[in-house]
Amino acid sequence: MAALNYFEYMRDFVVEILKDLVASGTLPEDQDFKQVLVEPTRDITHGDLATNAAMVLANSSGLKPQDLAGQIVVELLKLDCVFSAEVAGPGFINIVLVDNFWHARLAEVLEAGIAYGGSTLGNNRPVNIEYVSANPTGPMHVGHGRGAVIGDVLANLFAKIGYDVTKEYYINDAGAQVNMLARSLHFRYLEVLGADVGGIPEGLYPGEYLVDVGKKLVKRDGDRWQNEKECSWLKPLRLFAIDSMMSLIREDLLALGVVHDVFSSERNLVESEGVDEIMTILEDKKLIYEDALPPPKGMQLDDWEKRPQTLFRATLFGDDVDRPIKKSDDTWTYFATDMAYHLDKFRRGFRIMINIWGADHGGYIKRMQGAVKAMTETAGELDVQLCQMVNLMDNGEPVKMSKRAGTFVTLREVIDKVGKDVVRFIMLTRKNDAQLDFDLTKVLEQSRDNPVFYVQYSHARCSSVMRQAAEIFKAEEISIEALRNSDFGYLIDPAELALIKIMAAWPQTLKGAAEAREPHRIAYYLHDLSAAFHALWSKGSKENTSLRFLSEDNLPLTLARLALVKALAMVIASGLELMGIEPVQEMR
């Protein structure tokens, strides 16, 4: 059973009331209630919920917003779940719900456990989320890690609200760069065999990581490529290098807890003539022509040459210029193969496609969306989420990185240093289109300003209470089943209810985060939830010892509070699971 989204629940009541007002002639016919919202109040002193219904509809009814609001309030007060409702400000209606209502939400949490907040909103519709897709030419850097986490958590989000999610990685294993990789490997290979190659030439990949690959190649093939011409070794070395890089990347992703469902190969597409087919389709639609592009306006390009190219009419779909799909050597551009790739996704049944790209690819969004529109007759929707740079810091100082100087810090090194869970959490502490500072020292600090610690600490405190409870009660007395049947009527302190209210907002938090494609909201939600719990904890520990979770002289009360603590642990665990993070039982 899906948990109650109480905003929608209350909105239904409000709309019912409005319909009655239409029926009674207070409101004119043909009302559009789309703009009527039931939202959380920004200020808790205003109540639990607020609706703008009166303000939205006052104009058409000829009533003053406050007067219309007054009539709605009368009806709202008849509802069992409404404790109070009053007109405020320009015509808002502030609503406070009865404690009972919140207690019922607590029961829902305990019933659903870690699955709480999940739903079937997605109706099992297929969603394809493509992320990471790092070029197989070397190890991943920290920026790739950010895209990996954002994509992964977004995938979890969509799965949680009932979509059929496919997590996909596109391997750029065609084109010039993988030939460069093969040549770079050949140098390393010769080195391993004892030749003095005098360093890796400019333009090739100088990274040390290819030395190991060279060794493995010697182990497999001996010296058979040593004196061969490039045309004979290029293809086998390219394959060997790509395979090696991809297994390296997959190992690193696994270390980050990221596992893709599908790996698609660009080379496969090209070789299976999927790209040629695109040409046919687009030519039929008269979207392909030959011409030379004008140079970009206002830019100094001394070496600009007029060059006739095969172009796609991207401007018809909102792009700024038409885009080339063939290079002068007659091979496909990246754009052309990417079009074929997205048509392939569409044909596999995906109407919703989400790509996570680095911000440096921002200029490709319009043309790719245009291409998808053109190929799918607008039936396919491509959404691209850009993620900004990660600035690696150490104790407040930027970490200087240079590939050439060998001071390049890889994603794997960061994971090994601070742990996968910390990396995953920190990557979600900013919205994805803002730059992110990742401080290797600060993320391990145990203090309030480290959100990873702060959230984990609240979960650990829950565990601590349950451990203490096990000293007082028999196991079956504090089973989840038993806690569910405890008397929630004991939970009446504002701090306790505040905690339940935040828990009850989990379902709509999930929905909102998925729809806005903003996984960072999960991290912020967990932080807020933890803050409410730490506050309650401290309130009980000194201000008012009667608020302590465990009081041996009132066991029914204690059971109700244990139910609250247990439920909280479940919601935190639910959120952390979504983020791919293991909740801790104690801090050390």
Add this chain to the structure above:
RNA sequence: GGCCCCGUAGCUCAGCUGGAUAGAGCAUCGGUUUUCUAAACCGAAUGUCGCAGGUUCGAGUCCUGCCGGGGUCACCA
């Protein structure tokens, strides 16, 4: 020069698709521990939401134009 992103407290950032008196953390000042983890909590102080217009009952949020920072701009992927 074109396009995209960003500009919110001294610093780092939220702001839930247009709601009420714009919020957290850090830093500053003051307080809380015989008792479930003080690795925490409570309180005080902090604003021209880059600037100027516009849209409307209502704008940090939407539209236009500027200013500042970053990214990107044909035969790389």
